[in-house]
Amino acid sequence: MKLNGRDIRTIKGALSLSGYQLSGVLGSGRFGTCYSVSRHEENFALKVFNKNDVKRRKTKIAREGKILAAIDHCAIPKMIQVIDADGIYGLIMEKKPGNSLEELINWDYDFSENEILSITTQLIDIMEYLYSLKISHRDVKHSNILWDHGKIFLIDFGSARMLSEQKRRFNADFWGIGDVFLRLALTSQEMALDEGDFSVDGLGLDDMQKNVIKRLLYSKQPYESMYAVKRDFKKVFNLD
Template sequence: MKSPYLLTRSNGSRLTTLRGALALDGFALVKLLGQGRFGCSYLISREDQDYVAKIFHPNDVKRRKRKLNWEIKFLRTIDHSAIPKLIQVIDRDGCFGLVMQKMPGQTLEDWLACDYAFGKSEIAIIFFQLIAVMDYLADLGISHRDIKADNILWTGDQLSLIDFGSARKMLSFDTHFNPDFWGIGDVFMRLALSCEEITASFNNGGIEQFDLTEEELLVIKRLLHIEKPYPNFRVLRAAVKQHWT
C-alpha cells in the first residue's frame, strides 16, 4: 500500500536509526516512498544522485532470510537497462535493506489511479517491452512471479520492472500455469479497460467484446491460459511482434 505520509509520521526512533545506518555509507534519507507488508521504500541520495532504499521489517528479515538472499543473488546476476541495479546491501544497526538504482517514471498503478486513458499503441509498446524483459529473465532462468501494475514503471515511452522479492529460479518452463504469463495478461486487461479504442463496444462482458483482431485476442487468451499457453517467451515475443506491433 502506498503511504501519503511524510517521514515525520513514521516511527521516530526507527527513522533515527535508519538515518544513522545510511549515513555511514554517505547516504541521506530524503522521504518515504511507500510501505508494504514486509517493509518500506525510501528515497535516499548521495552526492546529488538519487537512489531507492528498500528496508525490511526486522522480524521479516529473520523469517525471510532465504528469500531475501535469493532476491540479492538475482539482482546481482541481472544486467538490463529496464531493471534497477543493486547498488549496495545495508546490514547494520538492526537495519537490513537494499539500495537500488532509482528508475524513471511512475507505476502503471499510479497512471491508472489518475484516470489516464492509455491508447492502444501505448499498450502495445508496454506489452512488447515487458515481454522482452521477461524473455531476458527467462534466459537467466529467473521467474519474477509478481508481474502487476504496481511493479512496472512507465515514463510514457520506457518501461522498467521492479521488485524481485517474489522471484524464483525457473527450474523448468511451466506451461500448465506460468505466473509470469498470467501477470502479463492481467496487466494487459487493466490497461485495456482504460483504453476507449479497445473497449468501444465493451459492455461488461468477456474479453471477446474487446475491439481486437482474432490474432491479437488469441495472444491475450494464451497468456491468460484460456487457450493453450505459449511454450516459452521467445515464441510469445515473436507472436506479439507479428500481431501487435
C-alpha cells in the same frame, strides 16, 4: 510496516556509514517500506524489510539482492548495496523514473493502442532477457511497472525466483503480461468496445489477437516459452 522514531534513527545511522541520506518515503507494502535516499546529489531507492520477516527468513529475503546483482538491463534497477546493521536489513537500488501504470490507471489516463502495444512489447522483451538468465519475476503487475516518456521499468523483485526452482504448471509471468495488457486495454477508449464487458472479448481485437491474450491468461491453451509469446504477439499485432 510502521517504524518508530528509533527505527528511523537507526536507518539514518546505517545509511550514514556509507554516505547516504534519507530523503523520504516512496511507499510501503506487506514486506517492508521503500525510501528515497541520496548520495553525492544522486538519488536511489532503499527497500527496508520488516524486522520480523528478517528474523524468520533472512536467507529468502537476501535472494532478491542476489538476483538483482545478476541482472544488467536498462529497464531494471541496478543493485547498489546491501544495508545490514543494527537489525535493519535493506537494499539500496538504482531509482528509476516515472509513475506506475497503476497510478496512471487510477488517474484515468487514457492509454492509446500504440502505447499499450509498446508497453507490452517492452515488457515481453524484458521478460525474455530475464528468462535468458533463468529468472522468473513472478509478480508482473501494474504497480511494479513504471512508465516514463514511453519507456517502462520493471521493479520489485521480492517474489523473483530462479526458473529451476519453479515446479508449478501455472506461469505467473505469462499471466502477468496478459493481465497488464488487458487492464490497460480496458481503460482505452480506442480499444474497449463495451464499458460493461471486462473480458478479452470486450476489446476491439480480431480473433487471432484475442487468442494470444487468452493464452497468456490461461483461458486457452497456455504458452510454454517466452520465445513463443514474443513471436505470436508481434505477429498478430503486426509489430515485426
